[in-house]
Every structure is written in structure tokens, then in C-alpha cells.
Amino acid sequence: MKLNPADLRRVSVFNDATDDDLELFAEKGTLRTMEEGEFFFFQGDPTSHMYVLVSGRAKLVQSSPTGQQVILRTINEWQTFGALGVVRPNATYPVTAQALIASAALAIESELMKAMLPTRPYLNLGLMQIMTNHITEMQERFREMATERVERRIARTVLRLASQIGKRVAEDKPFVELPLSRQEIAEAAGASIFTVSRALAEWERQGVIEAGRERVVIKNPHKLLQISEGAEE
Amino acid sequence: MKLNPADLRRVSVFNDATDDDLELFAEKGTLRTMEEGEFFFFQGDPTSHMYVLVSGRAKLVQSSPTGQQVILRTINEWQTFGALGVVRPNATYPVTAQALIASAALAIESELMKAMLPTRPYLNLGLMQIMTNHITEMQERFREMATERVERRIARTVLRLASQIGKRVAEDKPFVELPLSRQEIAEAAGASIFTVSRALAEWERQGVIEAGRERVVIKNPHKLLQISEGAEE
DNA sequence: CGAACAATTGATCCTCATCAAACCTTGTGG
DNA sequence: CCACAAGGTTTGATGAGGATCAATTGTTCG
Numbered sequence: 001m002k003l004n005p006a007d008l009r010r011v012s013v014f015n016d017a018t019d020d021d022l023e024l025f026a027e028k029g030t031l032r033t034m035e036e037g038e039f040f041f042f043q044g045d046p047t048s049h050m051y052v053l054v055s056g057r058a059k060l061v062q063s064s065p066t067g068q069q070v071i072l073r074t075i076n077e078w079q080t081f082g083a084l085g086v087v088r089p090n091a092t093y094p095v096t097a098q099a100l101i102a103s104a105a106l107a108i109e110s111e112l113m114k115a116m117l118p119t120r121p122y123l124n125l126g127l128m129q130i131m132t133n134h135i136t137e138m139q140e141r142f143r144e145m146a147t148e149r150v151e152r153r154i155a156r157t158v159l160r161l162a163s164q165i166g167k168r169v170a171e172d173k174p175f176v177e178l179p180l181s182r183q184e185i186a187e188a189a190g191a192s193i194f195t196v197s198r199a200l201a202e203w204e205r206q207g208v209i210e211a212g213r214e215r216v217v218i219k220n221p222h223k224l225l226q227i228s229e230g231a232e233e
Numbered sequence: 234m235k236l237n238p239a240d241l242r243r244v245s246v247f248n249d250a251t252d253d254d255l256e257l258f259a260e261k262g263t264l265r266t267m268e269e270g271e272f273f274f275f276q277g278d279p280t281s282h283m284y285v286l287v288s289g290r291a292k293l294v295q296s297s298p299t300g301q302q303v304i305l306r307t308i309n310e311w312q313t314f315g316a317l318g319v320v321r322p323n324a325t326y327p328v329t330a331q332a333l334i335a336s337a338a339l340a341i342e343s344e345l346m347k348a349m350l351p352t353r354p355y356l357n358l359g360l361m362q363i364m365t366n367h368i369t370e371m372q373e374r375f376r377e378m379a380t381e382r383v384e385r386r387i388a389r390t391v392l393r394l395a396s397q398i399g400k401r402v403a404e405d406k407p408f409v410e411l412p413l414s415r416q417e418i419a420e421a422a423g424a425s426i427f428t429v430s431r432a433l434a435e436w437e438r439q440g441v442i443e444a445g446r447e448r449v450v451i452k453n454p455h456k457l458l459q460i461s462e463g464a465e466e
Numbered sequence: 467c468g469a470a471c472a473a474t475t476g477a478t479c480c481t482c483a484t485c486a487a488a489c490c491t492t493g494t495g496g
Numbered sequence: 497c498c499a500c501a502a503g504g505t506t507t508g509a510t511g512a513g514g515a516t517c518a519a520t521t522g523t524t525c526g
Binding site (some may be wrong): 062064065068070072084086087088094095117118121124125127128129131132134135136138139140141142143144145146147148190201229230 | 295297298299301303305317319321327328350351354357358360361362364365366367369371372373374375376377378379380381391423463464
Binding site (some may be wrong): 149150192193194195212213 | 502513514515517522523524
């Protein structure tokens with residue numbers, strides 16, 4: 001399989017790259033393909049590469065010493081992950097990256113990226129932009145987790161996941177489909193799968209969503225947003 | 234009051250700055266002094282400046298629409314805050330920065346920083362390093378909040394706050410003092426002040442800490458670490 | 467068709483927030 | 497120097513929100 005360098009411009013970090021640089025990334029990078037459930041890297045591995053997801057879908061999970069997991073982020077096509085190693089070459093990944101479906105990612109050596117930084121302002125700016133995005137997102141999620149009750153958190157989580165990895169169910173319909181199990185929604189929302197199941201069942205009764213096996217279809221995002229903001233009774 | 238440019242080298246972002254740059258920051262920046270409880274900026278303000286705390290102590294808090302607060306970070310001398318604006322000039326602060334005690338901070342215009350980035354690799358690297366630190370810290374705190382129960386979270390919070398803003402109670406003693414109210418510890422741990430009060434009372438009974446009004450002295454950090462990791466009985 | 471696994475549903479229990487009231491500490495003014 | 501006010505802290509009683517557990521019901525796939 002061959003990667004078209006021009007496609008790399010869809011990556012936000014590479015928006016302002018020169019054509020030469022894009023070719024360099026495409027050439028020096030190696031394409032890694034994964035089956036569903038396989039791992040790009042594990043929490044604790046040395047941060048050897050930065051990844052660009054070329055196709056498929058992935059998730060970043062963090063495990064506690066006791067084995068409990070939370071989903072920190074989901075990755076869609078042309079999004080980057082594992083970028084920490086660019087800045088801290090001798091560090092280890094703080095998360096595990098796992099393919100949600102069959103996927104392919106371009107792996108670029110951290111050392112290469114790091115060597116390019118001093119002469120590429122656009123790369124620095126691009127990396128800092130996604131970093132600040134992650135910081136503000138994590139701060140918000142932390143506050144939610146600390147102050148909001150489960151149902152709202154689940155609603156927000158479903159909406160956020162939908163914006164990150166949701167697909168239109170059909171071109172002409174506004175419904176958005178989310179290919180995630182209850183377990184995964186629970187790990188992203190910080191709830192038990194039972195509570196997630198009950199919340200989804202209730203929303204389905206109200207016609208807000210349609211729930212299936214490893215699948216959620218959002219039929220009324222507006223109502224879901226209301227729920228996430230506390231319009232309840 | 235005059236700021237010595239050489240002191241700025243204690244700021245991690247400026248570690249590798251030239252002497253000229255340090256002087257530039259000291260000269261172009263304005264020193265803002267705050268009484269206890271005053272605000273450097275509010276959540277929602279435009280990100281006009283990056284700050285370096287020169288003296289005192291501050292906290293970054295985020296408020297929910299309903300007014301509930303969480304403490305995201307505490308700032309000690311020579312630490313930076315409000316650095317997001319450097320990368321996103323037209324954004325607004327996602328947090329509020331408030332002085333915990335009488336403090337002074339050097340305010341450097343975001344625009345100035347941004348203009349310097351393309352020709353200063355050290356600045357880019359320095360900023361990215363603190364950003365990755367924040368990301369990994371927030372990811373861990375999020376996981377803790379999602380998976381761990383209160384007492385452990387409070388223990389971890391007290392330890393983390395101690396490492397960030399703790400002071401030795403005396404040069405020759407290992408005890409670390411933390412000048413925070415129960416309310417503030419609660420907001421940092423994502424707990425109620427009642428639960429915090431009970432936990433501290435219990436630990437004081439065990440000789441792990443010494444609790445006072447707006448004050449906690451850690452006498453046995455090792456034991457506290459054990460509690461935070463779940464050694465309980 | 468049956469095995470494996472996801473999801474549901476109900477019953478139970480436990481953690482922790484909430485509320486109320488008392489207590490302690492610090493600072494202020496007479 | 498004492499009295500009082502203000503605000504931080506403690507403590508107990510209560511209750512609710514969710515987690516946990518167990519059993520059942522789908523759903524998918526070989």
C-alpha cells in the first residue's frame with residue numbers, strides 16, 4: 001500500500017508544511033496496519049514514534065495499577081497520536097493506543113521530528129496547537145468528572161465521541177452513528193456499563209437515540225445536548 | 234520594584250534563553266502585584282498575556298456553568314501560567330488565575346512571545362515541554378477521578394499539592410507545610426470539604442499529618458503515599 | 467444450533483454528598 | 497484585654513446516587 005504525500009496535508013500539524021516535507025514524512029515513515037483490537041503501542045513503551053492515523057479508528061486508554069481503564073481519547077483518520085515523544089525523547093507513552101477497527105497509521109520516528117523542529121516554525125506551532133487543544137479538553141473533562149452527575153456525563157461523552165468518530169448513517173440523513181460498545185462508552189464517561197445501559201435505554205424510550213449491539217445512533221442531538229446541560233425533568 | 238533578568242533563567246521555559254532575550258522579557262513585560270484573593274485573569278478573558286509568577290502563590294480554577302469550582306493547578310514562584318494565548322492569540326483563558334497570597338507576576342504579551350517563536354527553537358521546545366507535562370498530569374488526574382475512591386484521591390492530591398507549593402516547616406526538619414484550606418483541598422481533589430475534613434482527622438489520629446486552620450503539615454509522606462496507593466486496613 | 471459475548475434488568479449495598487448544628491480560631495473594636 | 501463577630505472546621509445523622517452482583521435476555525458467528 002502506498003501513501004500519497006498530498007493526503008498528509010489533511011493532518012492539522014502538517015497544514016502549512018512544504019511539499020518536500022510531506023514527501024519526507026511519507027518516505028521516512030513506515031505504514032503500520034492493525035487488525036481490530038491490536039495495539040500500536042502500550043503504556044510504558046519508549047516513545048519512539050509519532051503516529052498519523054491513515055485509515056480506521058483507534059482509542060487511547062490509560063490503565064490504573066489495579067487494571068481499571070479509562071478511555072482518554074478516540075482517534076479518527078488524519079489525526080495524530082503519540083506526539084509526546086517528539087518533545088521528550090527518552091520518555092514512555094502514558095497511554096495505550098489500540099485499534100477499534102482494522103486501521104493503518106504512518107509511524108514517524110520521534111528523532112526525525114525532533115531534528116526538524118528547529119528549522120520548521122509551522123511544525124512547532126502545529127504541535128503546540130494540538131497540545132493546547134488536549135489540555136483544554138482534559139481540563140474540561142476533569143471538571144465534569146468532579147462536578148457533574150453520571151447521566152449528564154454520559155450524554156456529553158456520547159456527543160463528544162460522536163464528534164470525534166461518529167459517521168453519518170446516510171448522506172441525506174442527519175443521524176450520526178457511533179460504533180462503540182456500552183463498555184467503551186462507560187470507560188470514556190467514567191461510569192459503569194450498567195448505568196450507561198440504563199441511560200441509553202431511557203433515551204431510546206424518549207426517541208433521542210437508537211441503541212443496538214455495539215452501536216448507538218443519535219437521532220436528536222439537540223435533545224441530547226439539553227440533557228448534558230441539565231435540562232431534566 | 235525591579236526584576237533581575239538573570240532570575241528569569243529559573244523559569245523552565247527560559248532555561249536556554251540568551252541573556253538578551255531575558256532582558257527583553259524583563260523590560261517588555263510588566264510586573265503585576267496582587268493581594269491575596271485578587272485575580273490575574275478570569276475564565277473567558279482574552280488571552281492577552283503569558284505570566285511568570287515572580288513571588289507568592291496562585292491557583293488556576295475552572296468553574297462550571299452552575300458555579301461549582303475545581304482547582305486545576307497551583308502555581309509557585311518561577312512557574313508560568315496563561316501560556317495558551319501564545320499559540321492561540323484570539324482565544325480566551327479556559328481558567329481563572331487567582332492569587333493565594335500576596336503575589337507578583339511578570340506579564341508578557343502573547344503577541345511578543347508569538348513573534349519570537351519562529352526564531353527561537355528553545356522557546357518552542359520549552360513551551361512544548363510544559364504542555365506535555367500538563368497533558369500527562371491531567372490525564373492521570375482524570376483517570377484517578379474516574380477510577381479511585383475519595384480517600385486515595387485526597388491523599389494523592391495532598392501529596393501533589395505539597396510537591397507544587399509545599400514549604401519545609403524548618404530547614405532541618407523533613408516536614409512539609411501546606412497553606413491550604415479544607416475547601417481548597419476539596420476543590421483540588423474533587424470531594425466535599427466534609428469528606429476532606431474527616432480524612433485529615435483520621436490521618437492526624439494516625440500521626441501521618443498535623444492539621445490546622447488553613448494549614449496541613451505532612452509528617453509522614455511515606456505513609457501518605459501508601460494510603461494513596463491503597464494500603465489500607 | 468449452540469457457544470460466546472454483549473446488553474438488560476432487578477435487587478442490594480456502600481460510598482460519599484448533603485444538611486444541620488456546634489465548635490474552634492483569628493481578628494477587631496471597645 | 498476581653499467580648500464579639502466572622503468565617504473556617506468538625507461531627508453526626510440522613511439520604512441519594514451509582515456501583516456491584518446475579519440472573520436473564522438478546523445478538524452474532526462459526
